[in-house]
Amino acid sequence: MSKILVTGGSGYIGSHTIIDLIDHGYEVISADNLKRSLPSALDNIEKVTGKKVTNYEIDLCDKNAVEDLFQKEKNITGIIHFAALKSVPESVQNPLMYYHNNLESLVVLLYAAQKNGVKQFVFSSSCSVYGNTEQLPVTEETPLQEAESPYARTKQISEKIIEDHARVADMKYVVLRYFNPVGAHESALIGENPRDGVVFNIIPRVTGTALGQYDHFDVFGSDYPTRDGTCVRDYIHVMDIAHAHTLAIQQLDRDANAPKYDIYNLGTGNGVTVLEVIHAFERVSGIRLNYRLQPRRAGDVVSIYANNEKAKTKLGWTATRDLDTMLRTAWQWENNKRKQA
Numbered sequence: 106m107s108k109i110l111v112t113g114g115s116g117y118i119g120s121h122t123i124i125d126l127i128d129h130g131y132e133v134i135s136a137d138n139l140k141r142s143l144p145s146a147l148d149n150i151e152k153v154t155g156k157k158v159t160n161y162e163i164d165l166c167d168k169n170a171v172e173d174l175f176q177k178e179k180n181i182t183g184i185i186h187f188a189a190l191k192s193v194p195e196s197v198q199n200p201l202m203y204y205h206n207n208l209e210s211l212v213v214l215l216y217a218a219q220k221n222g223v224k225q226f227v228f229s230s231s232c233s234v235y236g237n238t239e240q241l242p243v244t245e246e247t248p249l250q251e252a253e254s255p256y257a258r259t260k261q262i263s264e265k266i267i268e269d270h271a272r273v274a275d276m277k278y279v280v281l282r283y284f285n286p287v288g289a290h291e292s293a294l295i296g297e298n299p300r301d302g303v304v305f306n307i308i309p310r311v312t313g314t315a316l317g318q319y320d321h322f323d324v325f326g327s328d329y330p331t332r333d334g335t336c337v338r339d340y341i342h343v344m345d346i347a348h349a350h351t352l353a354i355q356q357l358d359r360d361a362n363a364p365k366y367d368i369y370n371l372g373t374g375n376g377v378t379v380l381e382v383i384h385a386f387e388r389v390s391g392i393r394l395n396y397r398l399q400p401r402r403a404g405d406v407v408s409i410y411a412n413n414e415k416a417k418t419k420l421g422w423t424a425t426r427d428l429d430t431m432l433r434t435a436w437q438w439e440n441n442k443r444k445q446a
Contacts, residue, residue, distance in 0.1 A: 197254055
């Protein structure tokens, strides 16, 4: 059984990916400092899968702590690296924190992986690397534009670090550029649940407004050159995202001819506006959402959605869950979380 290290394992996408990896026969360990996530996610993974996942509560910028992990956990065959700060507004306000955390942790982890003979590395990237692109839908070959936020720039730089390292390292890398992960595991035991309770992502803000946690939902920008004036994004269910990581590890396991460095877009290929998301949530939940149109927000791109043909043909991956399923599972998760609180 292959052993996979998942960094950020108690985070949103990390926790869902651990479930998918376990469901496909992998042994999984986690490294998460729990600064932005909760240990209850790992407890709930055990409830869903019946498997207890060991977590190392370490800072990945700490070389000694990372090396100690590898000394304790022998025979790690692959790494899936999620752990990073990810708030666009926060990165605009505190860019140095983002450059230090997101880049230093990657470099430390790559050093440790190389030293300890890890052969497979899957990196959590983002569609934000494309910036305000002039080409839609974007392909993996679409030229990257100027980053719209320090967060996005850390993803651009991280990809370049990995690409440069791949030329000389005895490892293979897959970079997965997510579009907008939403939704929750169908058990309603796992979902987006940041430690501080402060969320910037659209769906937790929508569900939080519906539950009365917020007075209203802010729509940032209503004068964009889109069909209703609001930003366009490609929303994708988190379990579809999770399964792509398993497929990437499987490909590196099985295909001796896999490229040393490869990139895949993970999106549905359909652009949806913010107002369309709101109206879909109202339809799924039966609740009228109180929202307000606000000025544009720094760091937001106008429109982005994926061409996902490469992931379909080379990874055998498709997004199987529609927008209603994304919103319904997110709503179920938020209601279940509230009952357990």
